[in-house]
Amino acid sequence: MSTFDFIKSAQRTISMEVAAVTAMAQRIDSSFSQACEIILACQGRTVVTGIGKSGHIAKKIAASLASTGTPAFFVHPAEASHGDLGMITSNDVVIALSNSGSSSEMVALLPTLTRVGAKIISLCGKADSPLAQAANVNLDIWIESEACPLDLAPTSSTTASLVMGDALTVALLEARGFSAEDFAFRHPGGTLGRKLLLRVSDVMHAGDQVPKIHRAASLGETLSMMTAKGFGMTAVMDDSDKLVGIFTDGDLRRCVDKGINIGSAIVGDVMTPNPRTVQSRMLAAQALNLMETNKITALIVEDENQKAVGVLHMHDLLRAGLV
Structure with a gap:
């Protein structure tokens, strides 16, 4: 039988991710308020994008926003470079996720997004990266290290991105006065929808x-x-x-x-x-x-x-x- 301590490993991972999120919460500043104000003033849609594991988190953020009063959808950055950028207009806000802020697929979108005139909000761990520098607002998701013992697999970084996305979602729904009945109208097929x-x-x-x-x-x-x-x-x-x-x-x-x-x-x-x-x-x-x-x-x-x-x-x- 294996002698590996699975419980200790799990506790270490959770502790590291909790620490990363706690540190991020202490760095929340006026940039967060500015990002919320940009989305609230948006006359179009909120487009969320990211590549790799960040892309999976971006899909969840887009779904959360859409179900709580902020019209939103996900665009894959690779598909965007092959025609899907046509979905994005000057009335839209783009939330771009990238821990490094320098992934080639994300950086390739920046000139066109800037030319179109869409507002850009980046969720990035490096303030001096091309993505953070091009954004109207950067939300700092920097982490000290991944929970992965190799410091390679996206773990703490994706958790930080997810939590920041949830923070945006909740702040926006509260600012809109979004009610339980509003939520139910967007979830008519579920138990909550039936109840409300x-x-x-x-x-x-x-x-x-x-x-x-x-x-x-x-x-x-x-x-x-x-x-x-x-x-x-x-x-x-x-x-x-x-x-x-x-x-x-x-x-x-x-x-x-x-x-x-x-x-x-x-x-x-x-x-x-x-x-x-x-x-x-x-x-x-x-x-x-x-x-x-x-x-x-x-x-x-x-x-x-x-x-x-x-x-x-x-x-x-x-x-x-x-x-």
Whole structure:
């Protein structure tokens, strides 16, 4: 069996990368504010580019920006030199990642980017490099050494680039007042999107599907209504068709336990008054929380005039993927 200490190696790598990021955080200065202001003022798109491992980080930064209110996309620098530079206009901002700041593919883009008039923000570890010198703003991602024991494989440097990209993303979303609902609109296919976009009205049963009975109806009529609609409950209404109570399977069991005559009893006398309800515009996730907290399987949906306009069942939320 190997005697190599994998745990010690992992701890050393993590410690070195943490140290690199901590040191970088202490060097954040007005250049960072200037970079954010350039992106906020951008009338076009934010184009993120990088080669090799920096390219992979650049793709992630572009995706993070795009999903948080800053229109952005990734361009491969090699492809840019073969036509993709046509995607970049004078209205755009280019975020260029290169630890050395002198990779040939990145340096080859600088004359054209300058001629086009696009603003350049570099994430570079060497302030005297061609990339940093050509940029409108350079964000310092210098590291003392890579976590790789050979000091060759990009490790601490790519972590520093990723963290700087995240810092830009978060600062920009905060400055834009980007909300959870804004985030959901950009993630409609995910669980978060469903939780923040789906309303009770989107999943409730409405119209003829809603079980309603007048408060003067007999329990026999009430049970027939409950059986026909299949929700294990019915809304109880007054003469103005306003919701005054609810009658459920649980209420029926309590009637039996008390020896109440099912054939002659009036539902208004044995209903549960002032039931919990939800509004149709409420987020379905909020309704789910209410149902789980109070161990309720079905809720009446009412409008602002206390009219029963729908029924929300736990099964509806299951089908919607909220549970």
